[in-house]
Amino acid sequence: MVEIKTPEQIAKMREAGLVVAEALKACREGAVPGATTGELDAIAAKVIADHGATSNFLGYHGFTGTICASVNDVVVHGIPGDLELKSGDLISIDCGAIVDGWHGDAAITVLVGEGHGPELHELSRVTEASMWAGIAAVKKGNRLQDVSRAIESTIRRQPLPPKGKYGIIEDYGGHGIGTAMHMDPHLLNYVDRGRGRGPKLVPGFCIAIEPMVSLGTPHTHVLEDEWTVKTNDSTWAAHWEHSVALTEQGPLVLTAFDGGRAKLAELGITAAPDPLG
Structure with a gap:
């Protein structure tokens, strides 16, 4: 079942989303050559604690980090x-x-230091652009598959990298979010006509949109630690995510500092007013 939120509950999710935005901002600044992933984890943990929130990753089915x-x-x-x-x-x-039982969830891709080829910059750009296209499709009257279509079509329209292709990761996707981090419905990042069009998007509908794209295969495998997911052909991948609420006034990007206003405006969409002002 899809959990539909009240405006007051969306405001609480916005509080959680802003904590996530602050944590990711700090992690982005800390992702420099010589830093360890454990140090980034400690940065995120401190930001979350300093805001009086708790991590929804730490301890989740035994996961040992505050970040992935x-x-x-x-x-x-x-x-x-x-x-x-x-x-x-x-x-x-x-x-x-x-925050107060309500969840936020987001992801960014960071190119560390220098020396990246143009294909890596494009990989991240294409993945992020497909996420924003999916967010722009979160509107009254659409169905979940319309979000999947927007993500996939954005990726498919891009010029292919010189030495590869864009693989839309098949085994992982977006998800409902609210009183739990992962809820119905599951959001594919491509259209699977066998699944039907999915639920109708109505005010109070909240979803985490998270395309994952590789420079090669869409297929992955899980390592022996039962968590780490790698591409089967060892090509590099990007991952972008925002949590989004549909309100009567349009989409609100819960985990973006400006609620998604600037990026959505580029796509001709007016973001909903921020319930926190």
């Missing part, structure tokens, strides 16, 4: 630890927080 730190060919669910970042790396950082 996924480097290079790791798509998602990388466990933070002693791995030292070096110039030229790509890291996707996923983070979540809880």
